[in-house]
Amino acid sequence: MMQPDSRIYVAGHRGMVGSAIVRKLKKEGYTNIIVRTSSELDLRDQTAVNAFFKEQKPEFVFMSAAKVGGIVVNNTYRADFIYDNVMIEANVIKASHQYNATKMLFLGSSCIYPKLAPQPLKEEYLLEGYLEQTNEPYAIAKIAGIKMAEAFRDQYGCNFISAMPTNLYGPNDNYDLQNSHVLPALMRKFHSAVKEGKSEVEIWGTGSPKREFLHVDDLADASYYLMQNYDGRNFVNVGSGSDVSIKELAQLVAKVTGFKGELIFNTSKPDGTPRKLMDVGRLHRLGWKHSIELEQGVRAVYNEMKDSEVFNLSA
Numbered sequence: 001m002m003q004p005d006s007r008i009y010v011a012g013h014r015g016m017v018g019s020a021i022v023r024k025l026k027k028e029g030y031t032n033i034i035v036r037t038s039s040e041l042d043l044r045d046q047t048a049v050n051a052f053f054k055e056q057k058p059e060f061v062f063m064s065a066a067k068v069g070g071i072v073v074n075n076t077y078r079a080d081f082i083y084d085n086v087m088i089e090a091n092v093i094k095a096s097h098q099y100n101a102t103k104m105l106f107l108g109s110s111c112i113y114p115k116l117a118p119q120p121l122k123e124e125y126l127l128e129g130y131l132e133q134t135n136e137p138y139a140i141a142k143i144a145g146i147k148m149a150e151a152f153r154d155q156y157g158c159n160f161i162s163a164m165p166t167n168l169y170g171p172n173d174n175y176d177l178q179n180s181h182v183l184p185a186l187m188r189k190f191h192s193a194v195k196e197g198k199s200e201v202e203i204w205g206t207g208s209p210k211r212e213f214l215h216v217d218d219l220a221d222a223s224y225y226l227m228q229n230y231d232g233r234n235f236v237n238v239g240s241g242s243d244v245s246i247k248e249l250a251q252l253v254a255k256v257t258g259f260k261g262e263l264i265f266n267t268s269k270p271d272g273t274p275r276k277l278m279d280v281g282r283l284h285r286l287g288w289k290h291s292i293e294l295e296q297g298v299r300a301v302y303n304e305m306k307d308s309e310v311f312n313l314s315a
Contacts, residue, residue: 001228002030002060009034009058011043011092012065016172017107017165020220021062028224034058044087046094053095061096061104062223063089063145067138069174070181071204071272074135085141093148097158105227106149106162108142108235110212110276111135120279123164123237132273146235153233163226166239166278170216170301175310183213186250187302188311190257200262201254204269207247212239212277215297218290225288239278240290246271252295256302 002008008025012018013035025033034056041052043065067084074081089106096104113121114129126146131139142164149160173184186203193201222238230236244252250263283289292300305311 004029005032006060007032007058008060010062016216018064019172020216021223024220024224043091046091049091049095053099057099059102061101063092063106071134074138078137082137082141086144089145097152097156103159106145108145108164110164110166110278111139112143115273119275120277122279159231161230162235163238164235165219166212166214168214168216186253190253190259194257194259200264202264202266203250204266205271206267207265209271210243210245210275212243213294214240215292218292222288230286236283237278237280239280241280243277256298
């Protein structure tokens, strides 16, 4: 188990997930947290990654670095998404083995599951059908990370574990309307609509797809829990175990932001996967459950972000 002075590397510490993990570790009293910005260490560069691991010799690795985005950027920059993510995870996982890390946690995504998989999504549904086309390159990269962690465990006995989070939101999210995920995009859209006195807000798609959301601080708590308590080969879903339709989500964000106008659903835009609800039974049996409910979390994030510069840029 990690000790207060253990050398802990958090890859991707400035992203939403990595920064939440750093907050959690500091809260728990860890004092030797190792971080590098992307300008200081390009994780796509194997030579640079190996030099970093050789020098720092991290004992525990939280692999939360990734190239991420919403439907538009996933579908537009398909080559970048598969190349960057495969290179990042391959270099970090290989170096974790080569330089004798005690344990590594690889964090993936719920998009690894087949588009039409039965709901809720059980871990054993992996590779049982076709992926959602719009984010297939990213999903394949994340599947490769899972299989790489398993392979290093099988061949070398590495204590490498994997967790697959559901849709996340929270501090340090991306609010760019062109490449953000649905919840931060909706928060910014509705905030701008209220500020500018608009009578309607456009929502992409039909509003019928259902999505599960987890506050990133809950993911950080789950990641910490798994690093301390789980040593299994099988990856673990991390989620809340409940979902809402995009229409219901939009109505919630309208309520939180105080928007009183009309919701317009642009059905020419893609819906993506019809439903993505994680089966979190394995995680619950391990002894962890989420603590931040959706409305509570959305209100907290909105109250924190509503006066920020990034939130108030012209939409």
